[in-house]
Amino acid sequence: MSSLSLKTEGDRHVVVTRRFAASPEAVYRAHIEPALIQRWMLGPDGWTMPVCICEARPGGRIRYEWSDGQGHGFHLTGEFVELQPFSRIVHVERMHLPEPTPDNRIETRFEPDGEGTLMTMRMTLPDAQTRAAMLATGMEGGMEDSYVRLETIIGA
Amino acid sequence: MFNLDATFAALSDPTRRAILSRLARGEATVLQLAQPFAMTQPAISRHLKVLEGAGLITRRAEGTTRPCRLSPAGLDAIDQWLAQLRTTLEKNYARLDQLLAEPPRRTRKDRS
Numbered sequence: 241m242s243s244l245s246l247k248t249e250g251d252r253h254v255v256v257t258r259r260f261a262a263s264p265e266a267v268y269r270a271h272i273e274p275a276l277i278q279r280w281m282l283g284p285d286g287w288t289m290p291v292c293i294c295e296a297r298p299g300g301r302i303r304y305e306w307s308d309g310q311g312h313g314f315h316l317t318g319e320f321v322e323l324q325p326f327s328r329i330v331h332v333e334r335m336h337l338p339e340p341t342p343d344n345r346i347e348t349r350f351e352p353d354g355e356g357t358l359m360t361m362r363m364t365l366p367d368a369q370t371r372a373a374m375l376a377t378g379m380e381g382g383m384e385d386s387y388v389r390l391e392t393i394i395g396a
Numbered sequence: 397m398f399n400l401d402a403t404f405a406a407l408s409d410p411t412r413r414a415i416l417s418r419l420a421r422g423e424a425t426v427l428q429l430a431q432p433f434a435m436t437q438p439a440i441s442r443h444l445k446v447l448e449g450a451g452l453i454t455r456r457a458e459g460t461t462r463p464c465r466l467s468p469a470g471l472d473a474i475d476q477w478l479a480q481l482r483t484t485l486e487k488n489y490a491r492l493d494q495l496l497a498e499p500p501r502r503t504r505k506d507r508s
Contacts, residue, residue: 244482244485244486244489246478246481246482246485248478254478254481256485258485258489260489260492260493260496261493261496261497262496262497266496267492267496270492270495270496276495279491279495280488280489280491280492280494280495281488282487282488282491283484283487283488284484284487285487366477371476371477
């Protein structure tokens with residue numbers, strides 16, 4: 241029921257599908273209402289989203305700021321392109337690491353699936369350099385203590 | 397493409413991610429890798445075996461030591477980025493499942 245599928249499409253796209261035991265309206269709302277987004281779109285355990293701006297209209301701004309509560313964080317900005325309640329969202333986003341990554345256009349679809357919803361998200365794959373930067377950021381987030389110890393020992 | 401499951405498994409452990417981070421700065425022996433972790437060399441060796449199996453590192457023989465280095469092929473592989481994306485999404489969607497399972501409360505602000 242809830243397993244995630246993640247597949248590459250050609251050499252530029254990633255398609256993610258996931259089923260949810262709730263209506264398309266409920267899943268759609270959880271993607272555009274800040275009070276809801278702040279409760280689940282958090283990444284690794286221990287991270288929070290203290291700032292969540294999500295203006296759900298064409299041209300509306302997106303700004304998500306994440307924090308690990310220990311002075312580390314990063315943010316994402318974006319804009320909505322199209323919204324079809326409660327079936328489709330198209331938006332553009334970029335991560336700031338702190339250098340901005342190339343724009344990623346993401347289409348998210350919400351379809352009725354029995355009692356629940358099938359969500360399909362199609363995104364653009366970041367280029368090699370961006371991937372490396374994102375990996376480095378993710379690693380730091382998950383292993384800050386070890387990382388600090390390593391820094392001390394390596395003297396970097 | 398490398399085996400995705402092996403890559404996910406290899407990256408799921410904080411010690412192994414820290415080892416990769418250390419190796420990003422250059423080749424290292426098991427002894428050098430073991431120092432910051434307060435772990436035994438056999439324990440580190442087991443982690444290295446997992447990383448090697450996932451194609452993320454390579455080892456060469458040099459006298460009695462077998463220094464490790466990052467495998468460019470493994471690191472260039474898109475799998476690694478996809479593994480991290482998958483991990484993040486799985487955690488996020490598990491939280492979303494819980495949120496969606498809560499009773500509706502949109503029109504009620506007087507919940508106790």
